[in-house]
Amino acid sequence: MSDAIEFTGFVSADDKIERLRRAHVCVCPSMKEGWGLTNIEANACGTTVIAADVEGLRDSVNDGVSGLLYPYGDLEALAERLTGVLSDDEARHKLERGAIDWARQFNWDDAAEKFMTVIRDTLETSAHPKQKTEQVEQE
Numbered sequence: 381m382s383d384a385i386e387f388t389g390f391v392s393a394d395d396k397i398e399r400l401r402r403a404h405v406c407v408c409p410s411m412k413e414g415w416g417l418t419n420i421e422a423n424a425c426g427t428t429v430i431a432a433d434v435e436g437l438r439d440s441v442n443d444g445v446s447g448l449l450y451p452y453g454d455l456e457a458l459a460e461r462l463t464g465v466l467s468d469d470e471a472r473h474k475l476e477r478g479a480i481d482w483a484r485q486f487n488w489d490d491a492a493e494k495f496m497t498v499i500r501d502t503l504e505t506s507a508h509p510k511q512k513t514e515q516v517e518q519e
């Protein structure tokens with residue numbers, strides 16, 4: 381296996397992008413993630429993702445569109461999905477196209493605007509809690 385595996389340590393952003401572009405698949409077998417930034421980065425490079433169906437990761441993989449999910453710890457399911465992606469060029473290319481489309485919707489400007497909306501709404505609710513409660517009751 382040592383001929384097939386390379387532990388690079390730190391790589392530059394440009395090198396990471398190039399490696400993701402060359403890859404046929406990116407596997408994320410984590411048991412828990414806050415979110416799946418690596419999955420979106422791989423998808424943005426046109427790389428299919430296979431990830432464990434766990435908190436955080438399931439939000440960053442559009443199962444069957446940008447990649448595939450498998451039950452965490454189920455190595456047979458992981459192997460089945462890997463084999464499928466690596467042996468079926470047509471299916472892999474479909475996932476690669478879906479990955480790029482999926483990743484397009486995630487960008488820092490939109491994320492910042494959504495975050496600012498949450499902050500504004502929270503501040504408004506905090507400043508006028510009774511008014512907000514009355515509006516909810518009327519609806």
